Amino acid sequence: MPNKLISIVVSAYNEQDNVGELYKQLQKNMANVTGADYELVFVDDGSTDNTLANCKKLQKKDKRVKIVQLKRNFGHEIAMTAGMDYAKGDAVIFMDADLQHPPVYVPQMIKLWQEGNEIVLTKRVDNKETSKLYKWCAKTFYYVLNALSDTAVMESAPDFRLIDRKYVDFLKGFNEQDRLFRGLLSWIMPHDKVAIIDFTAPERFSGMSKYNFIKSLKLAVNSILQFSVLPLRLATVIGLFGAIFALLMGIYVFVEHFFLHNPTPGYATIMVTVVFLGAVQLICLGIIGEYIGKIHMEVKKRPLYMADYIENKDKRDA
Ligand code: UDP
Ligand code: MG
Secondary structure, three states: OOOEEEEEEEEEOOOOOOHHHHHHHHHHHHOOOOOEEEEEEEEEEOOOOOHHHHHHHHHHHOOOEEEEEEOOOOOHHHHHHHHHHHOOOOEEEEEEOOOOOOHHHHHHHHHHHHOOOOEEEEEEEEEOOOOHHHHHHHHHHHHHHHHHOOOOOOOOOOOOEEEEHHHHHHHOOOOOOOOOHHHHHHHHOOOOOEEEEEEEEOOOOOOOOOOOHHHHHHHHHHHHHHHOOHHHHHHHHHHHHHHHHHHHHHHHHHHHHHOOOOOOOHHHHHHHHHHHHHHHHHHHHHHHHHHHHHHHHHHOOOOOOOEEEEOOOOOOOO
């Protein structure tokens, strides 16, 4: 029986000093794998440094290296999508370029797949680099996301995973612009054939994280909007509370004025009520606006990215 093919998809944005080391470590670890060949798909997400040039150098000496060159920076989720679209393997492994997803776990992932697990996830048990505050934020985010949406998303599950071709093809059917792989995955997740590997994430090999607080917050808000319409319902609830509050306030003023003959000074109460109701309305409009904005972006059905696929075909194979 011919060997199966594994595609290793690596998204890289300004990772010039990491791609070479990652290649070296993957090559070393893949030497222990039996029954499978592999291709290494580097997705250059519009890097402005020498990431692309360094990938091309690797490709020159190893034609298992394929390059998907995105024409500008499209973001991590789209980069993974592009890599998945071009991957030819019977299983696709996703990993970061900065060696925070240690290649040493890759053979184990493949083994679990060969044993019949169609999806192999990883769980970060300890990340030396992250602060207590970051961990707390991440925990709160997953709690809110899971409380709001129908699809449960596993906590501390990084984008380091293996997906069988069957599910890769299925994932390709999702063509939303704004996407969160973790969420899509939990939507399609087979409950019985998932394996999980625990791992400790080391520090970045080189360079800086591409996620800052604002980017992470944007990702968090987006994923809630993607997977839940509950905030819309929340708008109605806030409105309802506002109305009840205004009604009670009205009754209070009425009673004070007509029965207790102790009129509340007018403008203060009016101001409070108007400002309060104004704020409630703005919140509701804002929430609705967020969703309309998403609809606006999605209905255009623009292509997700623009890319060149670069491979090093031997004349003999052509
Ligand atoms: N990345 C990407 N496009 C981006 C931002 C990041 O392809 O716009 C890649 C990046 O090169 C890395 C992975 O996504 O391989 C994870 O990013 P990073 O290490 O910066 O995130 P962190 O590990 O700090 O959460
Ligand atoms: Mg990283």
